[in-house]
Amino acid sequence: MRLKIRYHKLANGYETAKFDIHINGVRKFESTGVKYKSNPSNLAERQEKKEKINIIRALSLKREKALLEGVNHLERGYEPNRDFTAYLDEFIANHQVQEIKKFHAMRSKLVAYAGKERIACFEINEGYLRKFVHFLESRLQGESPSNYFAKLKQVIKAALSDGVLVGNPVGHIVVRKRQFLQKDVLNYEEIKMIANTPLGNDVVKRAFLFCVFTGLRYCDVSQVRWENISNGKLGVLQKKTKTFTSVPLNEDAKDQLPERGKSHELIFKLPSHAACQKWVKRLVSEAGIDKKISWHSGRHSFGTNLIANGVDVSIASKLLGHTSLANTQRYVKVNDEMKANAIAKLPSISSK
Numbered sequence: 001m002r003l004k005i006r007y008h009k010l011a012n013g014y015e016t017a018k019f020d021i022h023i024n025g026v027r028k029f030e031s032t033g034v035k036y037k038s039n040p041s042n043l044a045e046r047q048e049k050k051e052k053i054n055i056i057r058a059l060s061l062k063r064e065k066a067l068l069e070g071v072n073h074l075e076r077g078y079e080p081n082r083d084f085t086a087y088l089d090e091f092i093a094n095h096q097v098q099e100i101k102k103f104h105a106m107r108s109k110l111v112a113y114a115g116k117e118r119i120a121c122f123e124i125n126e127g128y129l130r131k132f133v134h135f136l137e138s139r140l141q142g143e144s145p146s147n148y149f150a151k152l153k154q155v156i157k158a159a160l161s162d163g164v165l166v167g168n169p170v171g172h173i174v175v176r177k178r179q180f181l182q183k184d185v186l187n188y189e190e191i192k193m194i195a196n197t198p199l200g201n202d203v204v205k206r207a208f209l210f211c212v213f214t215g216l217r218y219c220d221v222s223q224v225r226w227e228n229i230s231n232g233k234l235g236v237l238q239k240k241t242k243t244f245t246s247v248p249l250n251e252d253a254k255d256q257l258p259e260r261g262k263s264h265e266l267i268f269k270l271p272s273h274a275a276c277q278k279w280v281k282r283l284v285s286e287a288g289i290d291k292k293i294s295w296h297s298g299r300h301s302f303g304t305n306l307i308a309n310g311v312d313v314s315i316a317s318k319l320l321g322h323t324s325l326a327n328t329q330r331y332v333k334v335n336d337e338m339k340a341n342a343i344a345k346l347p348s349i350s351s352k
Contacts, residue, residue, distance in 0.1 A: 001080075003064045005056060009038050017056045019063055023080050023122050030063070030127060032056050066167060067122065080122035085111065087121075087164050091155050099151075099240060106148040109136060121164060124156070126171040133175055146177045184291040186212065186301040187308075197287040204279040206256040207268040211298035213253035215320050218295045222270045227263035238321045245321035303328065 004020040006029070015038035019030040036052040037045045067080075085107070092103050111117055113135045129152075136145035159165040186194070191212055199205040207221050216224070219239045228236050232254075234247045257267065270276055276295055284293045299320070306316040317328040 001067050003060065003067065005060050010035060013038055019060060021063075021067065021122075023067065023120075026081050026120050026122075028120075028123055030125075032059055033127075034059070066125070080120065082121045082164060084119045084121045084124055084159070084164070085117060087159060087162075088155050091158055095158075102147060103151050103155075106151045109139075109148060110152065121159075124165060125169045126173065129169055129171075129173055133173060137175075143177050146175045149173075149175045183297060183300055184293055185297060185304045186289070186291070186293065188305065190287070190289050190291075191301070193287045193289060194283060197283060199279065199283050199286070201271075201279050203258075203268055204270060204276055205283060206258070207270055208276070208280055208283070208295060208298055210253060210256040210268070211295070212301050213250060213256070214247050215299050215302035217299055218270075218273050218276060221268060222266075222273075224267050225263065226261050226265055226267060229257075229267075241321055243321050245319070247319055 002022045005017050006020045007015060007017045009015050014035045016035040017032050019032065021028050021030065034052050034056050036049045040046040040049050088107055088110075092100065092107070110119070110132065113132050114123075132152075133145065133149055136148055140148070153170055156165060156168070156170060160168060191209070194205075195209060210216065211218070211221050214221075214234055216236070217238070217240060220236055223239070224234070224236055228234055229249070232249055234249055234253075235244065237244050261267075271279075273295070280293060280295050284291065303316060303320050306319065307313065311319075313328050320328060322328050
Protein backbone atom coordinates (compact mmCIF):
# COMPACT_ATOMS: atom_id res chain seq x y z
CA MET A 1 0.00 0.00 0.00
CA ARG A 2 1.29 3.47 -0.89
CA LEU A 3 -0.16 6.95 -0.43
CA LYS A 4 1.32 10.15 -1.86
CA ILE A 5 0.15 13.74 -1.74
CA ARG A 6 -0.19 15.32 -5.16
CA TYR A 7 -0.40 19.13 -5.24
CA HIS A 8 -1.79 20.87 -8.28
CA LYS A 9 -2.91 24.36 -9.20
CA LEU A 10 -6.50 25.44 -9.73
CA ALA A 11 -8.00 28.41 -11.51
CA ASN A 12 -7.94 31.90 -9.96
CA GLY A 13 -4.53 31.39 -8.37
CA TYR A 14 -5.55 28.62 -5.94
CA GLU A 15 -3.91 25.30 -5.21
CA THR A 16 -5.20 22.03 -3.74
CA ALA A 17 -4.03 18.49 -3.07
CA LYS A 18 -5.19 14.95 -3.77
CA PHE A 19 -4.19 11.62 -2.32
CA ASP A 20 -2.64 9.25 -4.86
CA ILE A 21 -3.35 5.77 -3.46
CA HIS A 22 -2.00 2.42 -4.67
CA ILE A 23 -3.23 -0.87 -3.17
CA ASN A 24 -2.26 -4.19 -4.74
CA GLY A 25 -2.09 -2.78 -8.25
CA VAL A 26 -5.23 -0.65 -7.98
CA ARG A 27 -4.78 3.12 -8.16
CA LYS A 28 -7.25 5.83 -7.15
CA PHE A 29 -7.25 9.54 -6.37
CA GLU A 30 -9.07 11.15 -3.46
CA SER A 31 -9.65 14.87 -3.13
CA THR A 32 -8.78 16.51 0.19
CA GLY A 33 -11.25 19.35 -0.39
CA VAL A 34 -8.64 21.80 0.94
CA LYS A 35 -7.49 24.78 -1.13
CA TYR A 36 -5.40 27.90 -0.57
CA LYS A 37 -3.71 30.73 -2.48
CA SER A 38 -0.85 29.30 -4.51
CA ASN A 39 1.26 32.49 -4.25
CA PRO A 40 0.15 34.37 -1.12
CA SER A 41 0.63 38.12 -1.32
CA ASN A 42 0.40 39.04 2.36
CA LEU A 43 1.05 37.68 5.84
CA ALA A 44 -2.51 36.43 6.38
CA GLU A 45 -2.50 34.48 3.12
CA ARG A 46 0.93 33.01 3.88
CA GLN A 47 -0.27 31.91 7.30
CA GLU A 48 -3.42 30.41 5.79
CA LYS A 49 -1.37 28.46 3.24
CA LYS A 50 0.85 27.08 6.00
CA GLU A 51 -2.17 26.01 8.07
CA LYS A 52 -3.91 24.40 5.09
CA ILE A 53 -0.78 22.39 4.17
CA ASN A 54 -0.57 21.17 7.76
CA ILE A 55 -4.22 20.12 7.54
CA ILE A 56 -3.52 18.20 4.33
CA ARG A 57 -0.60 16.40 5.97
CA ALA A 58 -2.74 15.52 8.98
CA LEU A 59 -5.47 14.20 6.70
CA SER A 60 -2.85 12.19 4.84
CA LEU A 61 -1.67 10.53 8.06
CA LYS A 62 -5.24 9.76 9.09
CA ARG A 63 -6.10 8.27 5.69
CA GLU A 64 -2.87 6.28 5.58
CA LYS A 65 -3.60 4.87 9.02
CA ALA A 66 -7.08 3.82 7.94
CA LEU A 67 -5.69 2.13 4.84
CA LEU A 68 -3.00 0.34 6.83
CA GLU A 69 -5.61 -0.93 9.27
CA GLY A 70 -7.35 -2.46 6.31
CA VAL A 71 -4.16 -3.99 4.92
CA ASN A 72 -3.35 -5.44 8.35
CA HIS A 73 -6.58 -7.42 8.16
CA LEU A 74 -5.36 -9.35 5.12
CA GLU A 75 -4.39 -12.37 7.23
CA ARG A 76 -8.00 -12.50 8.45
CA GLY A 77 -9.37 -12.63 4.93
CA TYR A 78 -9.88 -8.93 4.19
CA GLU A 79 -9.34 -8.20 0.51
CA PRO A 80 -9.07 -4.44 -0.15
CA ASN A 81 -9.42 -4.98 -3.89
CA ARG A 82 -12.49 -7.17 -3.61
CA ASP A 83 -15.34 -6.01 -5.85
CA PHE A 84 -17.90 -4.31 -3.59
CA THR A 85 -20.44 -4.19 -6.42
CA ALA A 86 -20.24 -7.97 -6.77
CA TYR A 87 -20.77 -8.30 -3.01
CA LEU A 88 -23.81 -6.02 -3.31
CA ASP A 89 -25.21 -8.32 -6.01
CA GLU A 90 -24.63 -11.35 -3.76
CA PHE A 91 -26.37 -9.59 -0.89
CA ILE A 92 -29.47 -8.87 -3.00
CA ALA A 93 -29.55 -12.43 -4.35
CA ASN A 94 -29.01 -14.21 -1.03
CA HIS A 95 -31.13 -12.09 1.33
CA GLN A 96 -34.89 -11.88 1.30
CA VAL A 97 -34.83 -8.10 1.17
CA GLN A 98 -37.96 -5.98 1.03
CA GLU A 99 -38.33 -3.46 -1.80
CA ILE A 100 -35.85 -5.34 -3.98
CA LYS A 101 -36.43 -2.88 -6.83
CA LYS A 102 -35.04 -0.08 -4.65
CA PHE A 103 -31.91 -2.15 -3.98
CA HIS A 104 -31.40 -2.59 -7.71
CA ALA A 105 -32.08 1.13 -8.28
CA MET A 106 -29.57 2.04 -5.56
CA ARG A 107 -26.99 -0.22 -7.20
CA SER A 108 -27.46 1.46 -10.58
CA LYS A 109 -27.02 4.88 -8.96
CA LEU A 110 -23.84 3.76 -7.17
CA VAL A 111 -22.37 2.48 -10.43
CA ALA A 112 -23.43 5.67 -12.23
CA TYR A 113 -21.69 7.77 -9.55
CA ALA A 114 -18.52 5.64 -9.70
CA GLY A 115 -18.47 5.75 -13.48
CA LYS A 116 -17.50 2.10 -13.58
CA GLU A 117 -19.00 -1.31 -12.82
CA ARG A 118 -16.30 -2.51 -10.44
CA ILE A 119 -15.76 -0.64 -7.16
CA ALA A 120 -12.93 -1.86 -4.92
CA CYS A 121 -13.75 -2.24 -1.23
CA PHE A 122 -10.99 0.13 -0.15
CA GLU A 123 -12.65 2.89 -2.15
CA ILE A 124 -15.74 2.77 0.09
CA ASN A 125 -14.91 5.32 2.77
CA GLU A 126 -16.78 8.17 4.48
CA GLY A 127 -15.63 10.79 1.98
CA TYR A 128 -16.70 8.59 -0.93
CA LEU A 129 -20.14 8.02 0.60
CA ARG A 130 -20.66 11.72 1.36
CA LYS A 131 -20.06 12.52 -2.29
CA PHE A 132 -22.43 9.72 -3.28
CA VAL A 133 -25.12 11.27 -1.07
CA HIS A 134 -24.58 14.61 -2.77
CA PHE A 135 -24.86 12.81 -6.13
CA LEU A 136 -28.23 11.35 -5.09
CA GLU A 137 -29.58 14.61 -3.69
CA SER A 138 -28.64 16.54 -6.82
CA ARG A 139 -30.49 14.12 -9.10
CA LEU A 140 -33.43 12.72 -7.16
CA GLN A 141 -36.48 14.24 -5.52
CA GLY A 142 -38.57 13.48 -2.45
CA GLU A 143 -37.43 10.67 -0.17
CA SER A 144 -35.47 8.74 -2.79
CA PRO A 145 -31.96 9.86 -1.64
CA SER A 146 -32.73 8.85 1.95
CA ASN A 147 -34.33 5.56 0.89
CA TYR A 148 -31.47 4.58 -1.42
CA PHE A 149 -28.79 5.41 1.15
CA ALA A 150 -30.68 3.40 3.79
CA LYS A 151 -30.51 0.39 1.45
CA LEU A 152 -26.77 0.91 0.95
CA LYS A 153 -26.28 1.06 4.74
CA GLN A 154 -27.93 -2.37 5.05
CA VAL A 155 -25.39 -3.79 2.61
CA ILE A 156 -22.49 -2.05 4.37
CA LYS A 157 -23.61 -3.42 7.74
CA ALA A 158 -23.57 -6.94 6.32
CA ALA A 159 -20.20 -6.31 4.64
CA LEU A 160 -18.71 -5.25 7.97
CA SER A 161 -20.08 -8.37 9.62
CA ASP A 162 -18.66 -10.56 6.84
CA GLY A 163 -15.24 -8.87 6.99
CA VAL A 164 -15.61 -7.52 3.47
CA LEU A 165 -15.18 -3.97 4.80
CA VAL A 166 -13.01 -2.80 7.68
CA GLY A 167 -14.10 0.18 9.76
CA ASN A 168 -17.60 1.59 9.34
CA PRO A 169 -17.41 4.03 6.38
CA VAL A 170 -20.85 5.47 7.09
CA GLY A 171 -19.47 7.46 10.03
CA HIS A 172 -21.74 10.36 10.93
CA ILE A 173 -23.43 10.66 7.55
CA VAL A 174 -27.09 11.61 7.92
CA VAL A 175 -29.38 11.92 4.91
CA ARG A 176 -32.38 14.01 5.86
CA LYS A 177 -35.72 12.99 4.43
CA ARG A 178 -37.05 15.63 2.12
CA GLN A 179 -40.66 16.65 1.95
CA PHE A 180 -42.86 13.96 0.44
CA LEU A 181 -43.36 14.68 -3.24
CA GLN A 182 -47.06 15.24 -3.80
CA LYS A 183 -48.49 13.16 -6.62
CA ASP A 184 -51.67 13.68 -8.60
CA VAL A 185 -54.69 11.70 -7.43
CA LEU A 186 -58.20 11.21 -8.76
CA ASN A 187 -61.23 12.62 -6.97
CA TYR A 188 -64.60 10.91 -7.24
CA GLU A 189 -65.83 13.10 -10.08
CA GLU A 190 -62.74 12.17 -12.10
CA ILE A 191 -63.15 8.49 -11.21
CA LYS A 192 -66.69 8.66 -12.64
CA MET A 193 -65.30 10.23 -15.82
CA ILE A 194 -62.83 7.35 -16.18
CA ALA A 195 -65.51 4.75 -15.48
CA ASN A 196 -67.66 6.24 -18.27
CA THR A 197 -64.80 6.39 -20.79
CA PRO A 198 -64.44 3.38 -23.12
CA LEU A 199 -60.97 1.89 -23.58
CA GLY A 200 -59.63 -0.52 -26.16
CA ASN A 201 -58.46 -2.84 -23.35
CA ASP A 202 -61.41 -3.20 -20.97
CA VAL A 203 -59.54 -5.61 -18.67
CA VAL A 204 -56.87 -2.98 -18.00
CA LYS A 205 -59.51 -0.35 -17.29
CA ARG A 206 -61.40 -2.61 -14.85
CA ALA A 207 -58.19 -3.66 -13.08
CA PHE A 208 -57.10 -0.04 -12.70
CA LEU A 209 -60.47 0.97 -11.26
CA PHE A 210 -60.31 -2.06 -8.95
CA CYS A 211 -57.03 -0.61 -7.61
CA VAL A 212 -58.71 2.79 -7.17
CA PHE A 213 -61.38 1.12 -4.98
CA THR A 214 -59.10 -1.27 -3.07
CA GLY A 215 -55.65 0.36 -2.93
CA LEU A 216 -53.85 -2.53 -4.62
CA ARG A 217 -50.55 -2.07 -6.42
CA TYR A 218 -50.00 -3.37 -9.94
CA CYS A 219 -47.75 -6.18 -8.63
CA ASP A 220 -50.65 -7.40 -6.44
CA VAL A 221 -53.66 -6.90 -8.73
CA SER A 222 -51.83 -8.69 -11.56
CA GLN A 223 -51.52 -11.77 -9.32
CA VAL A 224 -54.81 -11.68 -7.42
CA ARG A 225 -56.90 -14.85 -7.86
CA TRP A 226 -60.53 -15.74 -7.20
CA GLU A 227 -59.50 -17.60 -4.06
CA ASN A 228 -58.44 -14.22 -2.63
CA ILE A 229 -62.07 -13.07 -2.57
CA SER A 230 -64.41 -14.54 0.02
CA ASN A 231 -67.56 -13.26 1.75
CA GLY A 232 -67.30 -9.89 0.04
CA LYS A 233 -63.72 -9.32 1.19
CA LEU A 234 -60.41 -9.25 -0.63
CA GLY A 235 -57.49 -10.82 1.24
CA VAL A 236 -53.99 -10.55 -0.19
CA LEU A 237 -50.41 -10.91 0.96
CA GLN A 238 -48.83 -7.72 -0.35
CA LYS A 239 -45.76 -8.46 -2.42
CA LYS A 240 -43.90 -5.30 -1.44
CA THR A 241 -44.32 -5.34 2.35
CA LYS A 242 -45.07 -9.06 2.89
CA THR A 243 -48.07 -8.06 5.01
CA PHE A 244 -51.56 -9.55 4.76
CA THR A 245 -54.31 -7.05 3.99
CA SER A 246 -58.07 -7.54 4.11
CA VAL A 247 -60.27 -5.02 2.27
CA PRO A 248 -64.08 -5.14 2.20
CA LEU A 249 -65.30 -4.72 -1.37
CA ASN A 250 -67.89 -2.02 -2.00
CA GLU A 251 -70.26 -2.13 -4.96
CA ASP A 252 -67.91 -0.04 -7.11
CA ALA A 253 -65.12 -2.56 -6.61
CA LYS A 254 -67.42 -5.53 -7.24
CA ASP A 255 -68.63 -3.95 -10.49
CA GLN A 256 -65.12 -4.21 -11.91
CA LEU A 257 -64.96 -7.99 -11.44
CA PRO A 258 -65.57 -10.29 -14.44
CA GLU A 259 -67.61 -13.47 -14.19
CA ARG A 260 -66.21 -15.60 -11.39
CA GLY A 261 -63.78 -18.28 -12.47
CA LYS A 262 -62.04 -21.17 -10.75
CA SER A 263 -60.35 -20.45 -7.43
CA HIS A 264 -56.80 -20.75 -8.82
CA GLU A 265 -57.44 -18.54 -11.86
CA LEU A 266 -56.25 -14.95 -12.15
CA ILE A 267 -59.05 -12.38 -11.93
CA PHE A 268 -57.37 -9.91 -14.27
CA LYS A 269 -55.11 -11.25 -17.03
CA LEU A 270 -52.98 -8.16 -17.55
CA PRO A 271 -50.17 -7.29 -19.95
CA SER A 272 -46.82 -5.99 -18.66
CA HIS A 273 -46.57 -3.11 -16.23
CA ALA A 274 -45.19 -0.84 -18.97
CA ALA A 275 -48.10 -1.71 -21.27
CA CYS A 276 -50.62 -1.06 -18.48
CA GLN A 277 -49.04 2.33 -17.81
CA LYS A 278 -49.57 3.29 -21.45
CA TRP A 279 -53.20 2.18 -21.34
CA VAL A 280 -53.84 4.22 -18.18
CA LYS A 281 -52.23 7.29 -19.71
CA ARG A 282 -54.49 6.89 -22.75
CA LEU A 283 -57.56 6.34 -20.56
CA VAL A 284 -56.93 9.49 -18.53
CA SER A 285 -56.33 11.54 -21.67
CA GLU A 286 -59.50 10.30 -23.37
CA ALA A 287 -61.47 11.01 -20.20
CA GLY A 288 -60.37 14.64 -20.49
CA ILE A 289 -58.47 14.71 -17.19
CA ASP A 290 -55.44 17.04 -17.14
CA LYS A 291 -53.35 15.25 -14.53
CA LYS A 292 -50.26 13.05 -14.49
CA ILE A 293 -51.82 9.76 -13.49
CA SER A 294 -49.92 6.47 -13.37
CA TRP A 295 -51.13 3.04 -12.36
CA HIS A 296 -49.86 3.63 -8.82
CA SER A 297 -52.00 6.79 -8.68
CA GLY A 298 -54.93 4.43 -8.22
CA ARG A 299 -53.54 3.40 -4.84
CA HIS A 300 -52.78 7.01 -3.90
CA SER A 301 -56.32 7.99 -4.90
CA PHE A 302 -57.74 5.24 -2.67
CA GLY A 303 -55.75 6.42 0.36
CA THR A 304 -56.45 10.11 -0.22
CA ASN A 305 -60.18 9.58 -0.72
CA LEU A 306 -60.38 7.50 2.46
CA ILE A 307 -58.91 10.37 4.49
CA ALA A 308 -61.01 12.95 2.62
CA ASN A 309 -64.16 11.10 3.65
CA GLY A 310 -63.27 11.06 7.32
CA VAL A 311 -61.76 7.58 7.70
CA ASP A 312 -59.45 7.42 10.73
CA VAL A 313 -55.78 7.36 9.73
CA SER A 314 -55.14 4.11 11.65
CA ILE A 315 -57.95 2.34 9.75
CA ALA A 316 -56.74 3.77 6.44
CA SER A 317 -53.27 2.45 7.29
CA LYS A 318 -54.65 -1.06 7.80
CA LEU A 319 -56.62 -0.96 4.54
CA LEU A 320 -53.52 0.19 2.64
CA GLY A 321 -51.34 -2.43 4.31
CA HIS A 322 -48.83 0.13 5.55
CA THR A 323 -46.21 -1.07 8.01
CA SER A 324 -46.02 2.39 9.60
CA LEU A 325 -48.52 5.16 10.30
CA ALA A 326 -45.91 7.61 9.03
CA ASN A 327 -46.57 6.34 5.50
CA THR A 328 -50.30 6.96 5.87
CA GLN A 329 -49.75 10.48 7.26
CA ARG A 330 -48.69 11.46 3.74
CA TYR A 331 -52.26 11.08 2.59
CA VAL A 332 -53.41 13.38 5.39
CA LYS A 333 -50.97 16.05 4.23
CA VAL A 334 -52.01 15.63 0.60
CA ASN A 335 -55.66 15.91 1.59
CA ASP A 336 -55.02 19.10 3.58
CA GLU A 337 -53.42 20.62 0.49
CA MET A 338 -56.39 19.54 -1.62
CA LYS A 339 -58.73 21.21 0.83
CA ALA A 340 -56.71 24.42 0.74
CA ASN A 341 -56.69 24.40 -3.06
CA ALA A 342 -60.46 23.84 -3.12
CA ILE A 343 -61.09 26.80 -0.81
CA ALA A 344 -58.78 28.99 -2.90
CA LYS A 345 -60.98 28.33 -5.93
CA LEU A 346 -64.12 29.75 -4.29
CA PRO A 347 -65.23 33.05 -5.81
CA SER A 348 -64.73 36.21 -3.81
CA ILE A 349 -67.52 38.73 -3.01
CA SER A 350 -65.04 41.55 -2.67
CA SER A 351 -64.95 43.98 -5.58
CA LYS A 352 -61.72 45.04 -7.22
